[in-house]
Amino acid sequence: MYLPYIWPFWRFEPLGNQQLTRYQQGLGVRIPLLGPLVPLVLEQDNRRSAEPQRICYGRIDREMPTRVYKFLEKPFALKTLYERRFKISKLEELNDPFDLMPFDMSHPAVQQAMTGTRRDLGKKVGLICFSAKCTDPVIWAHYSGKHTGMCLGFDVPDPDDPQQRRIERVQYVDESLQFPLDFKVLDVDGQNPIIKDMLYTKFKHWAYEEEVRLWAFVTDEEDGMCYADFDHSVTKLAEVIVGAGCTTPKKAIERALEIGGFTDVTIRKMRPASKGFSMEYDQNW
Numbered sequence: 001m002y003l004p005y006i007w008p009f010w011r012f013e014p015l016g017n018q019q020l021t022r023y024q025q026g027l028g029v030r031i032p033l034l035g036p037l038v039p040l041v042l043e044q045d046n047r048r049s050a051e052p053q054r055i056c057y058g059r060i061d062r063e064m065p066t067r068v069y070k071f072l073e074k075p076f077a078l079k080t081l082y083e084r085r086f087k088i089s090k091l092e093e094l095n096d097p098f099d100l101m102p103f104d105m106s107h108p109a110v111q112q113a114m115t116g117t118r119r120d121l122g123k124k125v126g127l128i129c130f131s132a133k134c135t136d137p138v139i140w141a142h143y144s145g146k147h148t149g150m151c152l153g154f155d156v157p158d159p160d161d162p163q164q165r166r167i168e169r170v171q172y173v174d175e176s177l178q179f180p181l182d183f184k185v186l187d188v189d190g191q192n193p194i195i196k197d198m199l200y201t202k203f204k205h206w207a208y209e210e211e212v213r214l215w216a217f218v219t220d221e222e223d224g225m226c227y228a229d230f231d232h233s234v235t236k237l238a239e240v241i242v243g244a245g246c247t248t249p250k251k252a253i254e255r256a257l258e259i260g261g262f263t264d265v266t267i268r269k270m271r272p273a274s275k276g277f278s279m280e281y282d283q284n285w
Contacts, residue, residue: 068130071143091122140212
């Protein structure tokens with residue numbers, strides 16, 4: 001049991017600003033660039049039918065937020081706006097050693113499959129991570145330079161349509177999941193929920209993040225980093241939220257938005273809430 005049992009369904013092919021993956025063996029699997037590797041849209045081979053078939057996973061989709069938030073430290077916030085692109089997190093640099101490996105790995109075959117899959121997957125794709133909320137002081141502390149950075153709010157098109165959205169919410173569990181040793185012989189409908197669990201499951205102690213993640217191809221490194229351009233079909237910038245301890249002038253943010261070509265973007269500032277352990281918008285800023 002190794003990576004080919006999971007990964008061969010997806011072969012990356014660049015197609016302009018979007019890349020599609022295809023598994024040409026009777027059925028073709030198509031997944032947009034910057035979209036989740038699942039859910040999948042299966043298309044019958046042209047010799048059989050041109051009518052697309054939708055997969056039903058047999059489980060309830062997690063509720064998607066209509067807006068997601070990208071937390072950034074101060075040096076990178078304006079740069080992200082100027083350049084209109086996200087920095088992609090490489091899999092080997094993630095802060096959770098169990099990311100993409102949420103299964104019970106006491107069986108040697110499962111451990112080999114998971115570690116091999118994560119290693120080889122990391123050669124091709126990375127993550128752009130968001131949160132479903134912007135008011136948690138712990139997230140501001142951990143991912144926005146102890147409240148000195150910023151948070152970018154993006155609207156999510158079609159959040160209630162799992163077949164159209166290209167961004168997916170992480171689920172959090174108490175215990176390791178069980179990986180079926182007969183994964184190789186399962187049909188596509190049996191494999192896809194397991195793959196989705198692998199890509200979007202974390203330990204419950206990370207639940208404060210309320211993570212929403214987006215997959216992206218890692219290509220064309222710049223100084224060891226990879227980037228993905230903003231894509232309005234995935235997320236649309238709606239607001240810039242300044243951290244409670246951020247000293248960046250509002251005019252500097254307005255200038256960055258102008259250079260980046262953004263319009264109809266609200267600029268707001270956070271402050272500690274007057275009641276409760278939460279952050280709130282500073283109405284006097």
